[in-house]
Amino acid sequence: MRTALVRAPGPRLADGLVTHRERRPLDLALARAQHEAYTGALAEAGFGLHWVEPADDCPDAVFVEDTAVVCGDRAVLARPGAPERAGEVAGTERALRGLGLDVRTLDGECALDGGDVLQTSDTLYVGRSGRTDDDALCRLPSLLPVRRVVGVKVLGALHLKSAMTALPDGSLIGLPDLIDTSGLPGLRVAPEASGAGVVVLGEDHLLLAASAPRTAALLRADGWRVTTVDISEFEALEGSVTCLSILV
Numbered sequence: 001m002r003t004a005l006v007r008a009p010g011p012r013l014a015d016g017l018v019t020h021r022e023r024r025p026l027d028l029a030l031a032r033a034q035h036e037a038y039t040g041a042l043a044e045a046g047f048g049l050h051w052v053e054p055a056d057d058c059p060d061a062v063f064v065e066d067t068a069v070v071c072g073d074r075a076v077l078a079r080p081g082a083p084e085r086a087g088e089v090a091g092t093e094r095a096l097r098g099l100g101l102d103v104r105t106l107d108g109e110c111a112l113d114g115g116d117v118l119q120t121s122d123t124l125y126v127g128r129s130g131r132t133d134d135d136a137l138c139r140l141p142s143l144l145p146v147r148r149v150v151g152v153k154v155l156g157a158l159h160l161k162s163a164m165t166a167l168p169d170g171s172l173i174g175l176p177d178l179i180d181t182s183g184l185p186g187l188r189v190a191p192e193a194s195g196a197g198v199v200v201l202g203e204d205h206l207l208l209a210a211s212a213p214r215t216a217a218l219l220r221a222d223g224w225r226v227t228t229v230d231i232s233e234f235e236a237l238e239g240s241v242t243c244l245s246i247l248v
C-alpha cells in the first residue's frame, strides 16, 4: 500500500502567504471539510494516510508537499524559500524517519521547496523559482537516485508544480505562459490555471481540483479516470491538489 503524508489545516490558516493573488477572507471550517474530502479521496484510491504532527504556529503547514522531496526510499528535506515556513520541516522529518525513509539534508546556503520538484519515471524537473534556487538544484542529483535533472525557470507562478505536473505516462500538462518550456519534451496546455495541478492516484486515475472542469473533461475524454475535489480555501492561498500531500 502506498502512503500519503498529510497535515491538518492549522488554526492560523487564514494568515498563509499570498504572492501572486489578492488576499481574501478564508472559511476555516470549510477548509477543514475540504481537507477531509481531499484526504478521503486519497484513502479511497488506496493510500494509507500518515498524519504529520501539527505545526500550528505555521499558517501554511497544511501545504506539506513543500517540506520534503521523496524519491523511492530516499527523502531530502526542504530548505523553505520563505523564512516564515522554516518551522514546518521538523515535523515532516520526524514523520519521514518514522516511515523508515533515508532522510538527507541539503548542505550550505540554498533554498528548496518541494512544490518545485516534479518527478516522472526518468526525470526530475526542478523549478527555478522565487522559492528554489540554483544552488539547491545543483545539489539535488547527489542526494536522490535520479537519472536526469532538468531545471525549469518558473516565470509567473509560485512553484513549478503550480504551473506544470505530469500524468502517469510521464507526459506533462500545464501553463506554458508561466514557465520556460524550451528544455521540455512537450507540454499539454491546461485550459484552466488550476488544471496544471494533477495528482496521480493510480495507473489510470488522476485527482484534480473541482475548479478545473474543462481540464477534467479533456483528460476523461483521453481515457483517464478523474476524481475531483473542491479545494477553494487552499487555492485562495495559492495551493493546489499537489501541495496538500507527499506521496511515498
Ligand SMILES: NC(=O)NCCC[C@H](N)C(=O)O
Residues within 6 Å of the ligand: 016, 017, 018, 019, 060, 063, 065, 066, 082, 085, 114, 115, 116, 158, 159, 161, 162, 237, 238, 239, 240, 242, 243
Ligand atoms: N506546492 C505548493 O504550490 N504549495 C503552495 C504553498 C502556498 C503557500 N501559501 C505559500 O505561499 O507558500
